[in-house]
Amino acid sequence: MKDMDETAQPFLPDDESLAMVDDAKSRATSPGQAGGMSRRSFLKCASLAIGAATVGGAVDALAIEPHWFKVTRHNIVVPNLPSKWDGVTIAQISDIHVGPNSTLAHAREIVDMCNDLRPDVIALTGDYVSKANAITQALVEVLRDLRAGVGKFAVLGNHDYWANATGVIASLRSAGIPLLKNSHRIVTRAGEPLCFAGVDDLFTGRSDAAQALAGVPRGTARILLCHNPDYAEELPAEPRVDLMLAGHTHGGQVVLPFIGPPVLPIKHRKYAAGLVTGPRCGVFVSRGLGMVGAPIRFNCRPELPLITMKSYQ
């Protein structure tokens, strides 16, 4: 199940609904009654409404949202981006978590959805599996089908380490996806370079941006892949990073109205999801595509971001 809306249209009431509002106002009666309804009837209706909302919320969180993928589109200005890279797209696949909560069929659907977007670059920001036995040849074959015009790059997440880092690394290699573990690749487009770098996981590995970007020419723009967005707070001033892509948070999986996500696996809550201003660079955090813990999502649909890089011009 997928959906590609990102541009919300303002809701404008039509004449009929305005007429209904006027009609309802005209029926309002004394303070002891709610619109002609006794206090007892009102409380009964309110209880039923709360019950229905609770059941509806549970159905949504368990059965609808976890599988209701959303393609989100973002134009992001990347400092130092060469003009030849202006308009180039990056699809970000994060936190698939193949395992008890996300099936291989889910992964297949994600790969097909990504390929339909025809991205130039695919950035995979970790947590491919939740359990060691989810690392299978079938997963390799699904990942191998990812198509990108310019390149595909991956980093590891904490769950990959907890499951079996050696197995995940072997799977990525078999699928033909370069792993950026405190390392980088420079890609040239019409003679203009762009650096894609990646760091090891913050929880379970050793994140080292200095090592990842060692030797990159100063004028070359840099995109850093990092599973855990908290690392944005630890980035050194040099070497410079121009944009960081992260996942890990799942957006909280459950986002309560007016409150936000009750649970986030990060220190700095500002990195829950979306484009955030970090101390050194912009940080885009994907809500990810899978789940951990309870197999639920509420008010936090799984997302596949398609980022269009923009230069200043």
Ligand SMILES: [Fe+2]
């Ligand atoms: Fe995750």
